[in-house]
Amino acid sequence: MSKRLILALGLSLMGSAAFADMTVQLGGGWDGRKVPAGQHCPLSGGKGSTPPMTVSGIPAGTVWLIAYYNDKSYGPLSQNGGHGTIGYPVKGATADLPAVPGMTAKLPGGVRVIKPARATGDYASPGYLPPCSGGRGNRYTVDIRAVDAAGKVLSELKNVDIGKY
Known part of the structure; x- marks a missing residue:
C-alpha cells in the first residue's frame, strides 16, 4: 500500500456519519460475549488473533475494510483503534x-497494519494487541469502515462486540 493511500485512508477515516447496512458475523469461536480461551495477549498467557469475520452488505466500490479494535473498558484504548487498526483488501458485497x-x-x-495498537511498555504491539485486561471483564469491540480507492468512507459499523475478557 502506498504512503499516499495510507495517508488518504487515515485522513478520510477521521470523520464519521451514518451509512448503509453492512452486517458482520464473528467466527472461530468468537460469539461477542466472551473472548475464546487462548485469544488474549501473551502477558495473560495467550496467543491471540483477531476474530475471523464475515462482512455482508459491503457497498459497491469498496476496496478496503478497515477494522478498529478497541477496549471499551479502558479509556486510553477505547476508541479509534486503541488495540490496533487493520486493513483488509476486499472485492464484492461479502x-x-x-x-x-x-x-x-x-x-x-x-x-x-494501518495503525499499531497504542499500548506502551510490555503491552506494545506493532499491530493488533489481543485482549489484555487479565480477565477483569473488559469489553472488546471492533468498528469496521468500508473505504473506496480514494479513501472515502462508504459505510461503517460501530461498537460490534467481540467479547469480554
Missing part, C-alpha cells in the same frame, strides 16, 4: 476477513 495474529506487523493475504 468478504471473509481472516483471523490475523496479534503482536506482529507481518500479516497474511494482503492484510495491512
Whole structure:
C-alpha cells in the first residue's frame, strides 16, 4: 500500500456519519460475549488473533475494510483503534476477513497494519494487541469502515462486540 493511500485512508477515516447496512458475523469461536480461551495477549498467557469475520452488505466500490479494535473498558484504548487498526483488501458485497495474529506487523493475504495498537511498555504491539485486561471483564469491540480507492468512507459499523475478557 502506498504512503499516499495510507495517508488518504487515515485522513478520510477521521470523520464519521451514518451509512448503509453492512452486517458482520464473528467466527472461530468468537460469539461477542466472551473472548475464546487462548485469544488474549501473551502477558495473560495467550496467543491471540483477531476474530475471523464475515462482512455482508459491503457497498459497491469498496476496496478496503478497515477494522478498529478497541477496549471499551479502558479509556486510553477505547476508541479509534486503541488495540490496533487493520486493513483488509476486499472485492464484492461479502468478504471473509481472516483471523490475523496479534503482536506482529507481518500479516497474511494482503492484510495491512494501518495503525499499531497504542499500548506502551510490555503491552506494545506493532499491530493488533489481543485482549489484555487479565480477565477483569473488559469489553472488546471492533468498528469496521468500508473505504473506496480514494479513501472515502462508504459505510461503517460501530461498537460490534467481540467479547469480554
